[in-house]
Amino acid sequence: MSKLTFNNSNPVFYTSLKAAVNKYFAEINKRKTGNIHLYAKAVILILSTVSLYAVLLFAPLALLPRILASLVLGFALACIGFNVMHDANHGSYSSRKWVNHLMGLTLNALGGNNFIWKQKHNIIHHTYTNIEGIDDDIAKSPYIRMCSPQRWVPAHRLQHLYTPVLYALSSMIWILYQDFEKYFKKKIVKTPLARMSAADHAIFWTSKVLYVVFYMVLPIWLTGWQAWLVFFLCMHVALGLTLSIVFQLAHVVEETEFESSTGDEQQIENEWAIHQVRTTANFAPGNPVISWFAGGLNYQIEHHLFPRISHVHYPAISKLVQAECAAYGLPYHSLPSFKAAVVSHFRFIRMLGREPILS
Numbered sequence: 001m002s003k004l005t006f007n008n009s010n011p012v013f014y015t016s017l018k019a020a021v022n023k024y025f026a027e028i029n030k031r032k033t034g035n036i037h038l039y040a041k042a043v044i045l046i047l048s049t050v051s052l053y054a055v056l057l058f059a060p061l062a063l064l065p066r067i068l069a070s071l072v073l074g075f076a077l078a079c080i081g082f083n084v085m086h087d088a089n090h091g092s093y094s095s096r097k098w099v100n101h102l103m104g105l106t107l108n109a110l111g112g113n114n115f116i117w118k119q120k121h122n123i124i125h126h127t128y129t130n131i132e133g134i135d136d137d138i139a140k141s142p143y144i145r146m147c148s149p150q151r152w153v154p155a156h157r158l159q160h161l162y163t164p165v166l167y168a169l170s171s172m173i174w175i176l177y178q179d180f181e182k183y184f185k186k187k188i189v190k191t192p193l194a195r196m197s198a199a200d201h202a203i204f205w206t207s208k209v210l211y212v213v214f215y216m217v218l219p220i221w222l223t224g225w226q227a228w229l230v231f232f233l234c235m236h237v238a239l240g241l242t243l244s245i246v247f248q249l250a251h252v253v254e255e256t257e258f259e260s261s262t263g264d265e266q267q268i269e270n271e272w273a274i275h276q277v278r279t280t281a282n283f284a285p286g287n288p289v290i291s292w293f294a295g296g297l298n299y300q301i302e303h304h305l306f307p308r309i310s311h312v313h314y315p316a317i318s319k320l321v322q323a324e325c326a327a328y329g330l331p332y333h334s335l336p337s338f339k340a341a342v343v344s345h346f347r348f349i350r351m352l353g354r355e356p357i358l359s
């Protein structure tokens with residue numbers, strides 16, 4: 001584990017915030033986990049995905065409908081990731097542990113691995129958010145410079161142009177390469193991977209083999225390799241772009257802050273919760289369509305402060321979080337629309353692509 005710590009000796013901001021949020025849940029007398037709206041959404045998304053997959057495998061589709069269906073399938077898989085997998089692996093989908101474990105395996109159905117994700121995301125990303133050298137989310141590729149402490153190379157001058165292409169390839173790279181790299185190196189950036197049990201190893205290999213069977217062997221066998229190639233590439237382009245854009249808008253925009261790990265004993269000036277507020281941004285709050293599809297990931301500030309509360313509650317508690325941030329003189333980065341956040345992200349990426357002036 002990292003030698004980096006937060007100044008948590010007197011976490012006044014988080015203590016006050018938790019009290020306000022707990023009071024809210026006590027008043028409405030509801031669980032912090034998912035509700036009927038979330039479960040209905042999970043059924044809609046999973047049924048849509050299975051139906052699209054069946055159509056792509058068994059219906060005699062022309063090229064254009066095949067491309068469209070594959071793109072929609074990739075988008076639907078990303079939405080399962082945001083709405084079902086993400087909540088479940090944080091333990092917020094249901095109050096029942098076994099339900100969270102089962103629904104967390106939807107990540108493996110997408111081709112990923114829940115064991116690696118829980119460490120990469122729940123522990124490393126949620127603790128050391130935007131800390132260069134530790135947070136894997138800002139270390140996606142040496143070809144994308146996501147914060148100023150990262151080394152600049154001349155290719156970065158064009159990164160605002162080629163980054164969308166890398167985002168489109170990202171889910172393929174993640175599923176077919178990065179998971180195996182983490183598995184065999186037993187490391188996530190510099191953090192050692194926790195010991196995997198025999199069951200964890202078995203789940204890793206079984207789900208990777210099933211990915212090859214369901215996303216490669218079966219479609220090639222039933223539709224031929226050309227139709228499969230269209231399906232596989234289009235599905236991954238939509239999946240990779242959707243996942244990357246939504247996760248990037250939360251932390252890699254002009255408004256958010258970054259830190260750099262020295263690798264030695266190091267203490268961040270602020271308490272953990274203040275670090276989360278400074279390094280995270282919301283987008284398109286109050287847009288019900290985006291909130292529905294993005295699984296509340298447009299309320300990332302609330303998610304980073306309360307990852308064990310289901311995303312269905314974030315619009316309501318965002319008012320409390322905003323009020324507490326204002327009371328403690330802290331920023332509350334919220335971009336008004338999806339478009340504003342996308343523009344901010346690519347403006348930031350373009351700025352980081354310019355050669356740094358060394359002082």
Ligand SMILES: [Zn+2]
Pocket residue numbers: 086090121122126303307
């Ligand atoms: Zn999360």
